[in-house]
Amino acid sequence: MNLNAAAEILFLDEFSAADMPYDAGEEALLKWKTSPLDSAQATYQVFASTMQTGGWIKVDEFSADKKFASDIKLPFWAWKARKDLHAVAIPLETHFGKLEKNKEYFFKIISIKGRQKFESEIVSTQVKRNWFNFARLNNLVFVLVIFGIFIWTVSHAKRKGLFIRRIAGLDAIDEAIGRATEMGRPIYYITGIGSMSSISTIASTFILGEVAGKVAQYDSYVKVPHYNPIVMTVCKEVVRQAYLQAGRPDSYREDMNFFVSSDQFSYAASVDGMITREKPAACFLIGHFMAESLLLAEVGATVGAIQIAGTDSEHQLPFFFTTCDYTLIGEELYAAGAYLSKEPMLLSTLRLQDYGKFFVIVAVVIGIALMTLSVQYKWDLTDKILENIFKTY
Amino acid sequence: MSETWLIIGGWVAAGLTIFIFSFLYKDNPFFKIAEHLYLGAGMGWWFQVMFYNIWKPKVWEPVKILVNGLQIIQSYHIWKPEFWKAVWTAGDWTIFIPTLLGLSLITQFFQKISWVSRYGFTFIMGYGAGLVIPVSVSTDFMTQILGTIKPLFKVGTEMSWASFFYTFNTFLIAFGLVCVLIYFFFSAEQKGLVKKASNIGIYFLMLYFGAAFGNTVMGRFSLLYGRFDDLYKYSSVKYFYAAQIIAAALAVYFILNHFISAKKSRAAQDNSGS
Incomplete structure (x- = not known):
């Protein structure tokens, strides 16, 4: 082989190594200028090592007409997508295991065209964890805008109050508790x-507070079987507070909230057993549910309890529709806390959610129109900008 | 595993499956046995998972390394910088932050210091909310928009059924999204055009829920087939007809229980009548 003999053909111009920007310190970035002679017939082999003198590992190999700076998946505000620069991200952890702090990594590239080879100089870099992922600037901007609108809606709600449309499932809470009181069942x-x-779950604890308050007023009894011990402790506080606010601290009992199991199906089996034996007059199934949803709701329906369900697990909602009297669908569950309490702070979150939905509608309509026009008139930049703005990195 | 243990395992598996299935008829002591066994086994399983996968590697072992690392400090005087350097480099001191926060949760069992547990709970809730907000913005908001924004026509394609369906699909997805979002508007009264769009949104939701229902039911049936397949396996002569004998015994129990209960209730009625 004629190593370095074809330097004028496959010479790597401005070859450099650097830390991959905005990552968690896992990758190194190699860059060099493209050559007019880059073609599918030429190949680049990338080698990496922890020593300058040897121990080289081949970490990548690709034809010379591939892997440009424009192929790096970063948005336009964080990265200049150039076609005149080769850029390769090397995942160091894949090749060297857990990375050490302040360790130097060495790289070289061998370019091959036919029988000719050219070996680049050796470059090195350290990788580091970046505090700020500039590629997620769009995410931050959205969060800040949402926060700003939230502050505005809170003050607006406090001054003028907010209208909320009727949610049937929540209006039925009084009916369910009243029925339980009349029947003398839990x-x-x-x-x-x-x-x-x-x-x-957070939304569910809000609703539990309202339900417990009404239960205390009607002098009925609520039982809250738990899967998660932390949720149980939070719910204990919520129920205790609700009883205090209702002026019935004497009726509050510590065992209203109790732990059952952290195993999904044994929890379901146990709660099913309790429902069958105690025959409650009302069952609220509100929170995050998985495959146990039907097991619980079906048993509740069998014992004739009035059932109000609510979840954002869309795969479980059909089961609640078939077995429960009222079902809160996704967003209605988040709205429930505000709907029941009528607190300005919570009401303003509802208004904020509506603004968010309105923004999505406007963005989708305008986005589709712009994308259609960009396809027809080849506005590549519009296409790219839209994609970058809404992409999550 | 010896043949005897395999047969015993088969009887236990078939028995517990049939006991759990017996709940479909009505609550009974056999279901209660299976229920409590399942509950205990489930908690026992999770306890060992937590113990070996979290407590041991993430608390016990780092603390052990730290304690071993601190052996060296005996050779330095406390006022020497080497002493503090050795203390600092002995191990991962940050391990104490989550450990103490975790231990703070236990204080709720002690009335006088139960307030300490609030630090742990507050951290968990704050951490959870902090983690959820950016993720929700990116997945529920931005990705949703990006997934819907598609050109209505494909570039360079002639009019065909494929391109017609592409345009139709793109329009349908966007239209469905807008209508469903309108259904979830809470601060606007649902009347007029909003009401109409909202009603169309409900149809879209129901179509999705129907498809999800069918999909999940199919998955559940495959689980049921799995249990039936096992029961069929345990009904063989190799397992001494475990499934049939247990099912028959349970059926006998229910029949006897029915007659005994009926007799008892008749006797109770007679007593109350006299």
Whole structure:
């Protein structure tokens, strides 16, 4: 082989190594200028090592007409998508295992065309974790805009109040609790199998507070079997607070909330057993549910309980429709806390959600129109900008 | 595993399956046995998962490394910088932050210091909300928009059924999304055009739920077939007809129980009548 003999053909101009920007310190970025002689017949072999003198591992190989700076998937505000620059991201963890801090990694490239080879100089870099992912700037902007509108809607709601349309499932809560009081049977409130980081569980605790308040007023009894011990502790506080606010702290009992199991189906089997034996007059199934949804709701329906369900797990909603009297669909569940409490802070979140939905409608209509026009008139830039703005990195 | 243990395992598996299925008829002591066994086994399983997958590798072992690492500090005087350097480099001190937050949850069992548990719960809730907000914005908001924004016509394609269906699909998805979103408007009264769009949105939702229902039911049936397949396996002579004997015994129990209960209720009625 004639190593370096064809330097004038496959010479790597401005070859450099750097830390991959905006990542968690896992990749190195190699860049060099494209050559007019880059073609499908020529190949680049990328080698990496932890030493300058040897231990080279081939980490990538591709034909010379591929892998440009424009192929790096970063948005236009964070990365200049150029066609005149080769750029390759090397995932170092894949080749060297767990990366050490402040360690230097070395790279070289061998370009091959026919029988000729050219070996580049050795370049090196360290990789580091970046504090700020500039590629997610769009995400931050959206969050800040949402936050700004939230502040505005809170003040608006406090001053003028907000209208909320009727939600049938929530109006039925009084009916369910009243029925339980008349029949002298307990009410089961099931928060599902979500953790406290699940939005539907947080929404469920809000609704539990309202339900517990009404239960305290009617002097009925609520039982809350739990899957997650942390949700249980939060719910205990919520129920205790509701009883205090209703002026019935004497009626509150610690065992209203109780832990059953953290195993999905044994939890379902156990709660099913309790529902069958105690025959509650009303069952609330509100929160995050998975495959146990039908097991619970069906047993509730069998014992003749009035059932109100609500979840954002769209695959479980059909089961609630078939077995429950009222079902809160996804967003209605989030709205429930505000609907029941009528607190300005919560009401304003509803208005905020509506603004968000309105924005989605407008963005979709305008986006489709622009995309259609960009296809017809070849406005590549419009296409790219739209994609970059709404893409998540 | 010996043949005897396989047969015992078959009887236990067939028995517990039939006990659980017996709930379809009515609540009974056999279901209660299976229910409580399942509950206990489930919790036991999760306890060992937490113990071996979380507590041991993430708390016990880092603390052990730290304690071993601290052995070296005995050779330095406390006022020397080497002492503090050795303390700092002995191991991962950050392990104590989540450990203490986790331990704080236990304080709720002690009335006087139960307030400490609020730190742990507050952290969990704050962390959860903080994690959910950016993820929700990117997945529920931005990705949803990007997934819907598609050109109505494909570039360079002539009019054909394929291109017609592409245009129709793109329009249908966008139209469905807009109508469903209008259904979920809470701060606007549903009347006039909003009401009409909202009603169309409900149809879209129901179509989706119907498809999801069918899909999930098919999945559940495959699980049911799995249990039936196992029962069929345990009904063979190799397992001494475990499935048939247990099912027959349960049927006998229900028949006897029915007559005994009927007799008892008749006796109770007679007593109350006299």
